[in-house]
Amino acid sequence: MSEWLSVYRAGLSLDNPLTVLMVGLCSTLAVSTRVEGSLFMGLAVMFVLLMSSVLVSTTRRWIPPEVRIPVFIVVIASFVTVVDLSMKAFLPTVYAFLGVWIPLIVVNCLVLGRAEGFAYHHGVWLSSADALGMGTGFAGVIVTLAAIREVFGTGTIIFFGRTLLAMPAAYEPPNVLVLFPGAFIVFAFVVAGSQALNRRIQARAKRGPL
Amino acid sequence: MRGALFRGGIHPDGRRGSASGATIEPATIPSRLAIPLAQSLGAPCEPLVAVGESVRRGQMIGDVRAKVSAPVHSPVDGTVVSIEPVLTPFGKSALAVLIEAAPEQDLESWVPVREDSDPLEVACSAGLVGLGGAAFPTRVKLDPPSDTRIGTVIVNGCECEPYLACDHRLMVEHADRVVAGGRMIADFVGADRVVVAIEDDKPEAVRAIRAEATGVEVRVLPSRYPQGAEKQLIRSVTGVEVPHGRLPFHVGVLVHNVGTVAALWEAFALRKPLFERVVTVAGAVVRPGNYLTAIGTSVRDLIAHAGGPTSEAGDRVIAGGPMMGHALGSLDVPVVKGLSGIVVLRAGETAPVVFGDQPCIRCARCWTACPMMLEPHAIGIRANVRDWDACESLHALDCIECGCCAYVCPSRRPLVQLIRAAKARLLVAGRSP
Amino acid sequence: MSDLTRLHVAPSPHVASPVRTSWVMTAVIVALAPSALWSVWLMGWTAAALFAVSIGSCVLTEWLWTRVAGRPSTLGDLSAVLTGALVAMTLPPRTPLWMAAVAGVVAIGLGKMIFGGLGWNIFNPALVGRAVVGISWAGVLAEVRPYAGGWYAVMPDAAAPGLDTVSGATRLAIAAADRAAGGAYGFEPADHYRSLLLSNTQGSLGEVSAALLVAGGLFLVLTRVVDWRIPLGYLGTVVAISAACGSDPLFNVLAGGVLLGAFFMATDYVTSPMDPRGRFLFGVGCGVFNMVVRLYGPMPEATTFAILFMNGLVPLIDRAFRPRTFGRRRQVA
Amino acid sequence: MPSTPSSAPRLVLTVVATCAIAATGLSFTHAATADRIAEQERRAVRRALAEVLGSSEGAVEVESVDESVLSRIASADPATPVEAVFRMSDLDGEMLGWGIAVAPRGYGGPVRMIVGLDSAGSVTGVKVVSHRETPGLGDKVVESGDHLAGYAGIGSSDAERAVKEVDAVTGATKSSRSVRDGVLAAARGWRAVLSEEQSR
């Protein structure tokens, strides 16, 4: 269990897919203008990650290495299509916001990277930890980024029609934050922040009982 | 022939206190001299004398069996008191023969250079080296590889460094020697053309040489630093660029400083070895002048001979000119063959103190000024982060350390020092230029 | 210290040209001053306050940054002052002061110091500040643009036919609208030359007088502070493209931010190429971008974006154009 | 990576099997969601249509016009794409008006919107269904009820003049113009085609 936890935790901070490994950046920067959409993006990625990791790690023995990439990618694409179709059917407003970014989860570097890099070499148990850890890490960062961009860039955070947070009325939200330059710039600071955090975590690990 | 001059370069000013009007006069012989055994490029000499031995003026006191080297001679009659390491004006430590000068000196006679039918041997045993800066053994330059042909001998009278005037005075006062020496070299190497190149700010020298000039051309070049640098000079005079990694003889040219040429004439005509040279003492000294100085005289004695520093003097004393010279850490260093001048800079005249963290503002002034057409700012930046490979691919090794870049830099970056660090590094790593 | 007892050793060269970084910056500030002062004269305290706030915020940001980083202050090089002045000159006269302050902070903070300070930024700091503010509050800026009041009343603007058909717009915007409407507004560029040259209050602070900008620019070019190739490439391209596309060339040079950009902003050493050929190309690139957006884009003016876009290509241009080292054939990239 | 390659049939089989299984699974998913997706889309359209006519979703019957009519309408204003035209009536079959789905070019992409026209050809309402305008700038235009409401009541006959009276939003001229283009296209379509269509 402790191994499971440590694999899971790695995805949150020291091996965070977005701020450390720097994979899966596209959808993160693209959809993080709204917390609502980002949350579902995070969940969608987590779902695909979990399902494909589990499937890959259970079937890895039968998949010859020469064709592993095509096989993995078909598996992933199938789960993505499932998400795509279900979201269209059940959450049309969220789907309208996320648009093409759902199909593009297929090529989200994070998903294939973990399938190939982790699940292919580990059992189901640890692979699920990795998938959930990476998924949580991904979702955490993307929601954080979205929260910053939405509240500072539009002045409010609106979640399914309800206003969660609003800046004072005098606040003139700078649009740049919700436009594409803002995505990069805010993310730069999020990465800097998380790096600082990671340094502290590492320092603590170093100091800890040997 | 492409374009008239080399690209780049600068116009440094600050020739106040220059010694260009002062006639050459002998400096006093100090009681004690230190003659370094390594005064030329190449192998250091081994002492030929022992402590306690007495030596004569012009006697060879150090020599070595090596192709690239030049023997050294005693400039005085006296006694060897010690052989120990001293610091040279260029910051290197070298073994030196310390001589106590005899109280009576005969300044008209010397041990003559050994007779030899081979002029190269004469040039060698006279201890001739280039007096223009690098102190490269003249013998080697007079003996180009047999598959090359020297068509042009350029006598380098540009003297483009501010303050320095020893070459200028030599041309004014001994034009005959310069011209005769130039022709002599042309004879040795079989060149059909001798060009004396002089910057246009020395009209007096131009007149003097022209008056003597039989069989040599006089080329008056616009004054622009570093007009006197070998490759740039060849470019200005012949329009040809010495290819990268090649030497002047590859393009059929031989460049010699006027001092070297005059010394060569003396070695053959007067059988006089190279044991004294004209040194300019300029800047904030009481009597700026051009002094015929015995090699081995300490800079302290020489400055004292020039009347000592004036009250304007700052704390920087330069061996050589202000652009390429070395700042002295101590005045107790001997005059060597390669030392053309001592400049005592005025307080406030020096380039301000720098530590290398002023940013480059990419103004491209260094870029425009560099006569080697390098990118000094980029080499500087890369050297600062110790990226030597990048320095190499930026051709740091081609830099001639002329200092133009650092002179013009509005940010006062120590570009030359940075580039020099990179060069040293690359040479240690065995990368050939 | 004339006894030469304790010497000072430093690397060669031991003398240096008197041109210092602060000297260069001062020269640019001096060249800008006539335009700046003229805009203050025409538009009164609003303009003066804008200058004060944006210079102040630039200087303060830089000072705080070095202070927090524990490094010596770099204000002495005066580049922050220059950035501040240029930020103000890119803003319309009635810009809210808080917005100018934000522009200054962004310019120095995100545009310059975060890259390592003077000399390290890739993008023109003043334009980064201006662009961020412009994108963020485009609506607000569009509303504050027309200016009426202050001492401006003393110098009546040339009558501009068709001006009132599109309220509160720059002359470039009117020209664009006119072009879009197939000449329906009967816009006549030549009617605007005089006011663009001398007393244009329809644009940003830096656009009040093309004549003064040209004078300042020529001063910089003639004193060799800036390389003539950048302004020439820039303005030449503007003229060429507008002539080729049937737009009035002179109007296109005089109106909008082109002159300010070509002489004072595209020429920023730090963010322009070093090679003369590269500099010309850079100027041409700015001109192309600027004119294409003016004629075919949604925005009437694009100097800011044109220069920023080309700034991004500078390292690439620098790599493409390198000097051929003496005695070598061609530089291998 | 083992250095001996697996046998070729095995490679092919693995891929084909994966593909077949995936395809089968996906067809079932598709089958399970297709109706619902279609229903969602239909409802979104109906909601929008009802809105532009000012009635409630449950109170209208919607019927698409046939292809030939659509193409005739589209050719009335070739500059602006017309995506669909709906004829709307109340539950009793009483004609309420028309909903015309147009997609004029905006700043960032097509602004897909529905223009409602009553049976006299006057604009009853405008609703933007999807767009890519700049947040904070263009989107204020296409999402602002006030701005869009400015077009209500414009009659088809003099639409060209009347649309100009709706003020463009400063700083977002292009977005404003796209809405204007859309309304204009709808009005022209009505004038050219629907006015007679209706009387039939």
Place this chain on the structure above:
Amino acid sequence: MSVVQQMGLLLVGSALVNNILLTRFIGLCPFFGISGNMRTAWGMTGAVLFVMTLATSVTWFAYNLLLVPLGVEEFLYIPAFILVIAALVQFVEMYLRKKSPGLYRSMGIYLPLITTNCAVLAAATEAVKPGFFKMNMEYGFGLAESVVYSIGVALGFGIALMSFSAIRERLESAPCPEWFRGTPLAFMTAGLLSLGYVGLGSLFGL
């Protein structure tokens, strides 16, 4: 509009106005991952240009000649496209490795990166499947337009990648604050780089 003009606009639109990296956030992982070095950026640009063009052509056929006739395009296009691309890239990689080691060394090592590059899938899908991206351009191209379009996208990828990588090379020696060094500075730079592209928004109505 003449065909040439149309293709020109298509190129400008896909390369600059809708620059895939800086304005649309596609293909960012390699953009940040391999821009540290100019040579790599060159290699990657070449590889992307090659693969993107090839992938678009192949998916065009797969879509129009297989999926659409069978009526399964709605839910199979994702697996189908990515399968084709992955297999294609892997095949090219193996081929180069064996047949042209020189080319492999300069370009082939980037191929595995490209397999899962969103840019390739996005460009192919965009060019082939109508209405995938909501943009001012009409999609659902014929084969020729699809190919021109994907070349444009790849060129845009190249321009952004190369300029970014040249910038990063220059910033390598920059004394930027310790807490911002590396990744954060790279993102900051990308943000400012994309500022310039803002000005191109909606150019020519694209």
Place this chain on the structure above:
Amino acid sequence: MSEISMVVNAALALGAMGAVCGGLLAAASRRFHVEVDERVEAVLDSLPGSNCGACGSPSCFSIAEAIAGGKASVSACVAGGQSATDAVAAVMGLASEPMAAVVSARHCGGGTRAERGFDYSGLLSCRSLDHLAGGDLVCAWGCFGHGDCLRACPFDAVSIDERGLPRIDPSACTGCGLCVTECPRGASGLLALVVADAPVVVRCRAHDKPGARRRHCSACCIACRKCEQACPTGAITVVDRVAVIDYSICDGCGACVSACPQECIDLHGRMRGSAGSTDGAGPRAPGFAALAGSGEAAAP
């Protein structure tokens, strides 16, 4: 379309594509099969991966290739020390070669206590300073303190202390020797590699006359031979006017440290009976603190 036929169509379509792709890859993996030497990867994994270059190769990868190809010895990695050698030998199936563990040690205690002959301005780099007028230190063997060694060390083992002298952390130092090469006075013994567990170090390597030396440095070895007399094992002797320790004899008792009147001998590695192992923070360390603020000793 009926549901069944859709399922069949779908399976057919994707299956066919899968067959084509799979076939293509199967054929390719056969036709284009390339042998790769996995040992290169395995060797690379055993190396420190810092690309320090101390082995003479430009990168860890290139030396890994050389080792795997039998062109370099399993102990080629200097920085990796014994552990890397063992791991590489295991990968290569060869016997490991024992390596003498060494660390770098500084042989100068001058710093702020050594006289500087002139003022200097320019790059704060030892090498650059050494090029100019022979360096500002009067002592020709002393340390300039501008930290070229620090910048050369790929393992962050060097720091500059409050006396303006480099302090080498023996637990971080891998003995790669890059600092020694980098130091302009490395060749004359200012920095030198000593056995890794060297307990004490003589902080002076000057060879001029002790009387003259004393005049320009208050921390130097004065060749008084008190340490020689104090040393119970005879490990320390004055050779060529300076004390030198023979580490094959020295047992780390520390007697010489307290015997030296000049505070010229201090701790380096692990002393007998002591817990810590730091460079220069010996029993007299507090005294050194008084000489703080010397980082920029050359600044006028």
